[in-house]
Amino acid sequence: QQQVKQSPQSLIVQKGGIPIINCAYENTAFDYFPWYQQFPGKGPALLIAIRPDVSEKKEGRFTISFNKSAKQFSLHIMDSQPGDSATYFCAATTSAAMTTDSWGKLQFGAGTQVVVTP
Amino acid sequence: DGGITQSPKYLFRKEGQNVTLSCEQNLNHDAMYWYRQDPGQGLRLIYYSQIVNDFQKGDIAEGYSVSREKKESFPLTVTSAQKNPTAFYLCASSIYGTSGAFFGPGTRLTVL
Numbered sequence: 001q002q003q004v005k006q007s008p009q010s011l012i013v014q015k016g017g018i019p020i021i022n023c024a025y026e027n028t029a030f031d032y033f034p035w036y037q038q039f040p041g042k043g044p045a046l047l048i049a050i051r052p053d054v055s056e057k058k059e060g061r062f063t064i065s066f067n068k069s070a071k072q073f074s075l076h077i078m079d080s081q082p083g084d085s086a087t088y089f090c091a092a093t094t095s096a097a098m099t100t101d102s103w104g105k106l107q108f109g110a111g112t113q114v115v116v117t118p
Numbered sequence: 119d120g121g122i123t124q125s126p127k128y129l130f131r132k133e134g135q136n137v138t139l140s141c142e143q144n145l146n147h148d149a150m151y152w153y154r155q156d157p158g159q160g161l162r163l164i165y166y167s168q169i170v171n172d173f174q175k176g177d178i179a180e181g182y183s184v185s186r187e188k189k190e191s192f193p194l195t196v197t198s199a200q201k202n203p204t205a206f207y208l209c210a211s212s213i214y215g216t217s218g219a220f221f222g223p224g225t226r227l228t229v230l
Binding site: 002006009032041042089103104105106108109110111 | 122153158159160161162163166168208212218220221223
């Protein structure tokens with residue numbers, strides 16, 4: 001059973017649009033939530049991450065929104081460009097501050113394929 | 119340049135063969151991980167190691183084995199007991215005290 005549920009499976013937006021990807025989790029021990037971007041045939045690249053004491057984090061055109069009470073978080077890609085076309089994965093893990101034996105083990109969502117058309 | 123290297127990039131295995139995938143990092147990271155990626159299923163954890171000479175099973179360890187004799191190296195052996203080994207294998211590493219894992223470029227394994 002997946003500990004992190006991600007939706008939608010795929011989405012298509014026009015250049016300049018704002019793709020939004022949503023993730024939900026159940027394990028309240030998770031305290032670190034990264035997003036990864038993956039291009040075909042490549043390894044995932046860490047894009048942006050958030051901890052549950054923050055409700056929003058921005059890095060460039062990427063924004064994470066976090067709702068601790070709902071156990072949900074989402075990625076927004078502002079002013080999307082064709083070069084943003086990739087598969088995006090949300091993930092969750094427990095940091096070393098919370099556990100001594102299983103820190104850093106990432107649980108991934110199933111991924112969202114984003115296509116940004118010109 | 120610091121980073122994670124995986125070799126080979128492509129690997130072909132015959133039925134009944136064991137194969138070993140290499141993963142090396144020069145980032146001085148404490149922990150190393152092996153993930154398997156199949157289409158539509160995200161990444162699933164095979165094994166992880168937080169310290170040299172110690173490793174733990176992940177969610178799908180059956181048919182795989184690992185070793186961690188050096189901090190910078192974490193090879194994965196896909197044994198003949200793994201019935202469906204065709205997949206994209208990703209190695210990652212992270213520093214103790216942080217949680218952002220960095221991934222290598224991957225090895226694509228195909229069973230002939």
